[in-house]
Amino acid sequence: MSNIKTRIVNVVSNNRPISKETSRVLKHKLEKNGFFVPEEFDQNADLIICIGGDGSFLRTLHENNFPDMPIIGINTGHLGFFQELSPYQLDEFIFRYEKGDYIIQELHPVEALVCTKTHCIEIIGINEIAIKGDKSRTIHLNISLDDSFLEKFSGDGVLVATPTGSTAYNYSLGGSIVDPRLNLLQITPIAPITTTAYRSFTSSIIVPENSTIKIFPEYTFENSILIITDGMEYKHYEIEEIHLKMSDLRPKILRLKDYDFWNKVKEKFL
Structure with a gap:
């Protein structure tokens, strides 16, 4: 400009x-x-x-x-x-x-690279990007931080929030309010399951601005996933992996x- x-x-x-x-x-x-x-x-x-x-x-x-x-x-x-x-x-x-x-x-928006077997698309979120199961089904996600495996999540989904979005959906999920002067991302579970069968983190995780969050879905019933960015919902089929990081925008x-x-x-x- x-x-x-x-x-x-x-x-x-x-x-x-x-x-x-x-x-x-x-x-x-x-x-x-x-x-x-x-x-x-x-x-x-x-x-x-x-x-x-x-x-x-x-x-x-x-x-x-x-x-x-x-x-x-x-x-x-x-x-x-x-x-x-x-x-x-x-x-x-x-x-x-x-x-x-x-x-x-x-x-400092968050961006997701959403990849199927045939193509990848880029999604931007000012507040957050959420990954959820279709039809309110439990979703199973293998989550890594950079090259380190973090957890196999089971529950309604996960949300990756920016500092700006920390006071939005993230806050209603029990995530932390973050001062917007900090550059970081927050991974917040959505209704995580923690039982003898499933073990998921129950609190949000704060990661540095240069981190890449890698998510690999496991499909049980059908191969569709909902991705919600700033309240706008999109349905995607046969997603193999999702990479989330802080955008350059x-x-x-x-x-x-x-x-x-x-x-x-x-x-x-x-």
């Missing part, structure tokens, strides 16, 4: 009435302040403003192929963990954005300078 500002701002929103109205008001305010808001997503814009909840925020990044420009969210949803602003802060935001009163925070979030991650955690969870 060029350092020369074009003053083009992409505004995207979900279809909720409050989001559409916020989008209308925001576009008017931006244009009044000399910004150009295109009708279609412009890859040469300086900024994306996403209006909605956390789901809208994640979909915007996925649907636009993780663009290089920073993104900021206006919360018209429920939790709004990604979203920086409320609808009543539009004037304040435009004023502070023009002054440069913000910081850019880089995200660095999507950017624009944060106002007084943003504090741990204050956000307390505000949303306590």
Whole structure:
């Protein structure tokens, strides 16, 4: 992205009435302040403003192929963990954005290389990538960390979370909240089975940023696996192995300078 500002701002929103109205008001305010808001997503814009909840925020990044420009969210949803602003802060935001009163925070997504006998596909997750059995069946996964065998997991599945995603699905599974300034991945079990027949880790495992997590499924009933990335579910057949690691992509979030991650955690969870 060029350092020369074009003053083009992409505004995207979900279809909720409050989001559409916020989008209308925001576009008017931006244009009044000399910004150009295109009708279609412009890859040469300086900024994306996403209006909605956390789901809208994640979909915007996925649907636009993780663009290089920073993104900021206006919360018209429920939790709004990604979203920086409320609808009543539009004037304040435009004023502070023009002054440069913000910081850019880089995200560290997780990527999975999913391979069958015939081909491989790449999947990116901002929050997490989860591997689960189809039709809620128990799944058996041989898991290695780099070249070291870790465990034969049995249960509903495993989730590999980024620091950003540590407060999402990972947190509901009992995983750890991770400060986003740390570069690491977290492997969190989903309903692990620990009996005399099966032995699985029951807590999350923290691994360094340069690790590769290798997963080799064992099939009992049928040869399909669900892979869920940031809440979007895909069914794959005859997967032989899955390699997960930290992606080289660095999507950017624009944060106002007084943003504090741990204050956000307390505000949303306590």
